[in-house]
Amino acid sequence: MRKTYDLILRGGHLTDPANGRDGLFDIAVAHGKIAAVAPEIPGARALEVIDVRGKRILPGLIDTHVHVSPWIGGGCGHKMLALAGVTTALDMAGPVTGVIDIAAAHGVGLNIACINYVRPKDTVSGEDPDTAELAAYLDKSLKDGAIGLKILGGHYPLTPEASARTIAAANARGAYVAFHAGSLATGSNLEGVREAFQLIGGGACHLAHVASYCRGQVLDAPAEGEEALALLQAHPNVYSESYLATINGTSGEIANGVPGSRMTRKCLEIGGFSPDEAGLEAAILAGWCQVNAEDGGLIGLSAGPDAVAYWRNRKTDVTVSFRVNPPEPRLRIATAKRPDGSFAVDSISTDGGGIPRNVILEFGLALVKLETLTMREFAVKTSLNPAKALGLKNKGHLSEGADADITVVDAAAMKAAMTIVGGQMVMFNGLVLGRGSTIITTPEGAAAVRGKGLAALVVDPAATPFLRMRP
Numbered sequence: 466m467r468k469t470y471d472l473i474l475r476g477g478h479l480t481d482p483a484n485g486r487d488g489l490f491d492i493a494v495a496h497g498k499i500a501a502v503a504p505e506i507p508g509a510r511a512l513e514v515i516d517v518r519g520k521r522i523l524p525g526l527i528d529t530h531v532h533v534s535p536w537i538g539g540g541c542g543h544k545m546l547a548l549a550g551v552t553t554a555l556d557m558a559g560p561v562t563g564v565i566d567i568a569a570a571h572g573v574g575l576n577i578a579c580i581n582y583v584r585p586k587d588t589v590s591g592e593d594p595d596t597a598e599l600a601a602y603l604d605k606s607l608k609d610g611a612i613g614l615k616i617l618g619g620h621y622p623l624t625p626e627a628s629a630r631t632i633a634a635a636n637a638r639g640a641y642v643a644f645h646a647g648s649l650a651t652g653s654n655l656e657g658v659r660e661a662f663q664l665i666g667g668g669a670c671h672l673a674h675v676a677s678y679c680r681g682q683v684l685d686a687p688a689e690g691e692e693a694l695a696l697l698q699a700h701p702n703v704y705s706e707s708y709l710a711t712i713n714g715t716s717g718e719i720a721n722g723v724p725g726s727r728m729t730r731k732c733l734e735i736g737g738f739s740p741d742e743a744g745l746e747a748a749i750l751a752g753w754c755q756v757n758a759e760d761g762g763l764i765g766l767s768a769g770p771d772a773v774a775y776w777r778n779r780k781t782d783v784t785v786s787f788r789v790n791p792p793e794p795r796l797r798i799a800t801a802k803r804p805d806g807s808f809a810v811d812s813i814s815t816d817g818g819g820i821p822r823n824v825i826l827e828f829g830l831a832l833v834k835l836e837t838l839t840m841r842e843f844a845v846k847t848s849l850n851p852a853k854a855l856g857l858k859n860k861g862h863l864s865e866g867a868d869a870d871i872t873v874v875d876a877a878a879m880k881a882a883m884t885i886v887g888g889q890m891v892m893f894n895g896l897v898l899g900r901g902s903t904i905i906t907t908p909e910g911a912a913a914v915r916g917k918g919l920a921a922l923v924v925d926p927a928a929t930p931f932l933r934m935r936p
């Protein structure tokens with residue numbers, strides 16, 4: 466008998482908000498696509514049947530803020546994302562050429578998009594690049610395979626004017642653009658958020674990791690969260706995500722005796738350490754700063770003398786984390802809604818990848834357990850909304866004909882049991898099996914991606930509905 470399906474997932478509890486499905490279903494996959502969803506699909510018609518009774522089935526998790534670049538995150542991030550149940554991710558910094566090289570060398574079967582950073586004296590000439598320079602850099606970024614640009618604000622600020630010009634240049638091309646709030650005039654805090662909304666104006670922009678600006682530097686942290694939410698509610702043109710982790714991730718790199726990243730200097734001050742090289746070393750010894758250290762193909766958190774040695778051995782060019790995210794705004798920002806019932810912050814992200822905090826399931830399902838989010842709402846925030854933002858029409862839902870990107874969840878353990886991408890088993894019970902990567906790119910970047918031997922998933926920037934994802 467000829468087999469109709471490559472795979473059937475049998476008897477799991479499917480939650481698929483786009484199709485209004487929330488119950489026990491069999492899901493059949495053929496040629497990388499969802500072929501059928503029904504209460505019962507005969508197993509004789511499939512090459513393989515996997516019993517997933519007792520498991521939750523979700524449209525594949527999409528994390529719109531990760532790092533898998535040579536600059537931050539690195540190759541381990543692919544494996545870490547697959548283990549966390551993530552099927553598609555947006556690298557929020559680049560450089561895109563490095564992200565693609567890493568995806569080719571370390572890919573485990575995930576879909577990866579990238580936006581390229583606008584960094585003074587690195588990718589642009591200085592802190593105040595003009596429109597022509599920004600447009601040329603955007604052109605090059607798109608040709609190299611990126612879907613747009615990232616303003617590094619709080620880490621490596623531009624002038625307010627150049628930040629606004631970056632957003633305008635991306636909007637003019639229909640390219641993606643994301644903003645880590647902050648400029649030469651403000652910081653990575655509520656003042657930076659207030660300024661960001663002024664600079665964005667009526668344009669389209671992705672405001673990165675909202676909770677990270679609400680650490681009590683300007684008002685008390687919960688009040689900062691409320692103000693950020695009010696600004697987002699007043700600006701439906703802004704797509705936003707926020708993470709749930711306690712720790713942040715920033716650069717440990719020292720330049721001229723001080724951390725190059727403003728954010729790192731700020732974190733040292735918050736912990737009562739001097740914002741210089743000696744202060745960073747003392748903070749690592751004391752455990753306030755945790756070095757992101759590789760061990761066995763994964764990256765974990767490390768402090769103490771061994772961590773100092775790891776940081777020194779790599780000439781300080783490592784990512785570090787501080788426990789700087791207070792709980793109240795994190796939780797409130799994850800669940801707050803607009804009066805129309807949509808979420809004020811569109812997505813739950815992680816700022817993870819190679820930074821060890823891929824906790825969408827681990828912490829997000831805690832919100833479901835607390836009944837502050839329903840499982841349906843969790844799926845909206847972790848798959849449906851992020852897919853819309855990236856312009857991925859065939860992802861974020863498990864309609865017949867959609868990409869067979871599926872996360873199978875052990876809800877009791879609050880972790881992923883299987884990660885399935887395009888019908889392929891990428892991760893099964895903690896074993897990462899996938900190979901290669903698919904790069905989400907624009908028509909201009911497809912040749913560069915294919916030239917590196919990777920599959921290209923081409924999105925049309927002009928139709929990318931992150932600009933207009935709300936009705």
Ligand SMILES: [Zn+2]
Nearest residue numbers: 530532557816
């Ligand atoms: Zn980030």
